[in-house]
Amino acid sequence: MDHLIIDALRDVLTGQCTPAIVRAIENEVAAHNGCAPETDLTKISATAATLWQQIEDTGFADLLLPEDEGGAGLALRDAFAVWDLLGQHAMPLPLAETMLARGWLVAAGVAVPQGAIALAPHLLVEGGGVGTSGVRGARVAQWVLGQHGGELVLLPVAGAQASPSIFVLDADLRWKAETLVSATRVPAPASLLVAQAGLVSALLAGSLLTTFESTLNFANERQQFGRPIGKFQAIQHELAVMAEHVSAARMAAQIACEAGGVLADPLKVAVGKARTGEAAVEVASLAHSVHGAIGFTTEFDLQLFTRRLHLWRQTAGSESYWQLQAGQALVAAGGMSLDVIRQITDSTAAA
Amino acid sequence: MTILNGLGLTRIPPEGEALRAEVRAFLQDAVKDIPAHIRAKSWSGYDPAFSRRLGEKGWLGMTFPTAYGGHAQGAFARYVVVEELLNFGAPVGSHWIAERQSAPLILKYGTEAQKQRYVPPVARGESFFCIGMSEPNAGSDLASVRTRAVPNDAGWLLNGQKIWTTNAQHCQYMIALVRTSGEAADRHKGLSQLIVDLNLPGVTVRPIEDMSGDSHFCEVFFENVQLAPDALVGAEGQGWEQVTAELAFERSGPERLFSSVVLFDQWLAFLRTEATPRAESLRLAGQILTRLAPLRALSVAVQEKLVQGQSPIVEAALVKDQGTVLEQYIPAAIADDLMAREGAAIPHELMLTLNYLTLVSPCYTLRGGTRSILRGMIARGLGLR
Numbered sequence: 109m110d111h112l113i114i115d116a117l118r119d120v121l122t123g124q125c126t127p128a129i130v131r132a133i134e135n136e137v138a139a140h141n142g143c144a145p146e147t148d149l150t151k152i153s154a155t156a157a158t159l160w161q162q163i164e165d166t167g168f169a170d171l172l173l174p175e176d177e178g179g180a181g182l183a184l185r186d187a188f189a190v191w192d193l194l195g196q197h198a199m200p201l202p203l204a205e206t207m208l209a210r211g212w213l214v215a216a217g218v219a220v221p222q223g224a225i226a227l228a229p230h231l232l233v234e235g236g237g238v239g240t241s242g243v244r245g246a247r248v249a250q251w252v253l254g255q256h257g258g259e260l261v262l263l264p265v266a267g268a269q270a271s272p273s274i275f276v277l278d279a280d281l282r283w284k285a286e287t288l289v290s291a292t293r294v295p296a297p298a299s300l301l302v303a304q305a306g307l308v309s310a311l312l313a314g315s316l317l318t319t320f321e322s323t324l325n326f327a328n329e330r331q332q333f334g335r336p337i338g339k340f341q342a343i344q345h346e347l348a349v350m351a352e353h354v355s356a357a358r359m360a361a362q363i364a365c366e367a368g369g370v371l372a373d374p375l376k377v378a379v380g381k382a383r384t385g386e387a388a389v390e391v392a393s394l395a396h397s398v399h400g401a402i403g404f405t406t407e408f409d410l411q412l413f414t415r416r417l418h419l420w421r422q423t424a425g426s427e428s429y430w431q432l433q434a435g436q437a438l439v440a441a442g443g444m445s446l447d448v449i450r451q452i453t454d455s456t457a458a459a
Numbered sequence: 460m461t462i463l464n465g466l467g468l469t470r471i472p473p474e475g476e477a478l479r480a481e482v483r484a485f486l487q488d489a490v491k492d493i494p495a496h497i498r499a500k501s502w503s504g505y506d507p508a509f510s511r512r513l514g515e516k517g518w519l520g521m522t523f524p525t526a527y528g529g530h531a532q533g534a535f536a537r538y539v540v541v542e543e544l545l546n547f548g549a550p551v552g553s554h555w556i557a558e559r560q561s562a563p564l565i566l567k568y569g570t571e572a573q574k575q576r577y578v579p580p581v582a583r584g585e586s587f588f589c590i591g592m593s594e595p596n597a598g599s600d601l602a603s604v605r606t607r608a609v610p611n612d613a614g615w616l617l618n619g620q621k622i623w624t625t626n627a628q629h630c631q632y633m634i635a636l637v638r639t640s641g642e643a644a645d646r647h648k649g650l651s652q653l654i655v656d657l658n659l660p661g662v663t664v665r666p667i668e669d670m671s672g673d674s675h676f677c678e679v680f681f682e683n684v685q686l687a688p689d690a691l692v693g694a695e696g697q698g699w700e701q702v703t704a705e706l707a708f709e710r711s712g713p714e715r716l717f718s719s720v721v722l723f724d725q726w727l728a729f730l731r732t733e734a735t736p737r738a739e740s741l742r743l744a745g746q747i748l749t750r751l752a753p754l755r756a757l758s759v760a761v762q763e764k765l766v767q768g769q770s771p772i773v774e775a776a777l778v779k780d781q782g783t784v785l786e787q788y789i790p791a792a793i794a795d796d797l798m799a800r801e802g803a804a805i806p807h808e809l810m811l812t813l814n815y816l817t818l819v820s821p822c823y824t825l826r827g828g829t830r831s832i833l834r835g836m837i838a839r840g841l842g843l844r
Contacts, residue, residue: 345831355463382745439730
């Protein structure tokens with residue numbers, strides 16, 4: 109992984125994806141929720157449009173494209189560090205998704221469109237149209253890359269009927285049959301759900317780290333009973349348990365992204381998404397426990413991260429879903445569990 | 460935050476993997492007649508003949524210098540052998556402590572004469588050690604040990620008592636942490652490590668039966684035990700530093716992940732015999748797998764840091780606490796799964812293994828440091844104390 113890329117992205121995010129900017133985007137989009145989607149982001153959120161343009165200008169959305177296509181030729185295992193950083197900064201735009209979608213589209217010989225691309229692994233054709241609910245980041249995307257059967261379909265957000273979803277930046281979307289017919293379609297190289305679960309694992313790894321670090325800082329600063337609360341053994345043990353979950357989940361997310369190209373290994377993704385999802389619930393709970401009532405407020409930044417922990421945990425399959433996938437693979441494999449574990453954990457990077 | 464950021468996904472290098480196939484072929488034959496509920500004892504199992512066979516194969520003392528009967532191999536080669544031994548449930552308890560801790564301690568701190576005398580028999584699988592750290596009223600407060608060795612004309616005169624000493628009844632030697640100067644109130648100062656020949660007059664070993672019915676740990680009493688001057692390992696008064704360094708090396712190995720793996724594999728084999736395994740069972744299998752695999756990756760990453768000469772003490776504690784909790788969860792979860800069936804015929808041997816691990820698993824989060832102690836170490840590493 110090129111450290112220059114990571115350092116450059118960190119600089120952009122530290123300056124341009126601050127908690128204040130994340131809040132501004134969420135608030136601006138909330139003011140427009142229920143309205144029709146727009147192709148022009150400035151009509152929904154000028155702040156989102158500005159952030160997107162900064163990212164577009166630096167080429168971060170093209171990192172998975174081959175170098176001769178204007179990208180950096182990154183593999184998923186390199187993308188982990190990028191997606192981890194996005195999670196650390198509570199990225200409010202579907203940048204990780206756009207990176208993946210552009211990588212897949214170019215690999216299929218399709219020119220990448222301008223703008224952010226959200227992912228919809230389960231497009232449902234019904235009543236003469238096509239729809240899907242809870243598309244992550246749809247309110248701040250221009251396109252949706254969906255999967256329908258063995259096909260990927262690139263659909264414009266502007267052509268959709270949108271209704272609010274649970275998370276402010278998401279939307280339930282529905283397109284007319286004509287839009288589906290005229291949309292760009294390519295054979296799906298793999299499961300879009302697996303791909304999304306892999307990148308969400310990495311986003312979770314980042315948000316877990318920030319949630320933990322900010323909780324640790326709070327414990328060192330917050331004084332109660334005449335000393336920092338981090339001096340109390342009960343708080344220390346809560347932080348130790350948080351650190352355990354974060355360390356295991358971050359390793360699991362690296363496993364999920366362990367692939368030399370742009371296609372993830374389904375079993376490794378199952379490990380990543382199941383373990384990061386478990387950690388998300390535990391770490392969010394412990395973080396709020398350590399923060400007390402302060403952390404429960406809107407004005408405190410913790411909520412930007414713990415809301416994402418729960419949201420991303422609910423994206424692209426929960427723990428139960430991926431544990432079942434992993435269990436089926438393990439039982440089908442036969443032999444010793446050690447050999448399945450080795451297959452999952454051994455990086456192929458240096459082999 | 461380098462502790463949570465610093466462990467990357469890696470793999471055991473090819474020179475480490477080189478022996479795996481040969482070890483596995485040996486184990487497939489060596490344990491084929493041992494029932495699963497006996498194999499489940501893994502590193503608590505006692506079988507000196509098996510230890511000697513491993514010694515003959517060159518699979519003990521793999522990392523020791525050849526001058527002391529070792530094989531000068533890398534730590535990853537040993538990691539692979541240990542991982543295979545544990546996953547097969549091989550009875551490695553006889554030599555376990557001697558090979559993992561005692562001989563490396565002597566190699567690090569001992570005199571040339573001590574190395575020549577004690578290390579080669581360990582590498583041959585003929586000499587077994589136990590560790591005398593805990594005392595009846597010290598427990599997790601290890602620095603408060605009261606067993607005392609007083610220097611005299613003949614060497615050291617030892618009096619006191621140790622407890623929870625694994626396999627003391629089968630061992631020739633104990634490396635004991637004792638007070639050689641100062642008082643218990645002096646804490647870390649004045650502690651030393653001594654090699655005690657357990658056949659000496661004045662030593663009494665009394666096995667303690669655990670709730671599974673095994674007696675793998677003991678009380679050991681010392682009544683005016685006369686030790687020679689060369690019983691001292693390392694420097695007088697440096698015992699605490701030596702012990703803490705020693706503990707760091709035992710916390711993140713495969714033995715903190717695979718203590719329940721014989722049961723896990725046996726249960727998976729049972730699921731494979733069912734015409735239609737319950738979805739809940741498959742999900743549980745996946746839950747255990749998706750918890751275990753990242754920990755194994757962490758364990759390998761910590762091993763790599765050790766190979767590079769770093770001291771990842773906190774990282775090792777993070778692995779140990781999670782690993783032992785998962786080891787403890789496995790029998791409880793499998794019992795829940797098996798008893799969710801109505802009238803299914805569950806193999807008796809599977810139930811025997813389940814029962815053994817159910818009764819022995821409380822010790823997983825005690826041995827090598829209790830959960831509370833480990834969480835305190837993690838908190839210290841995080842800068843909270």
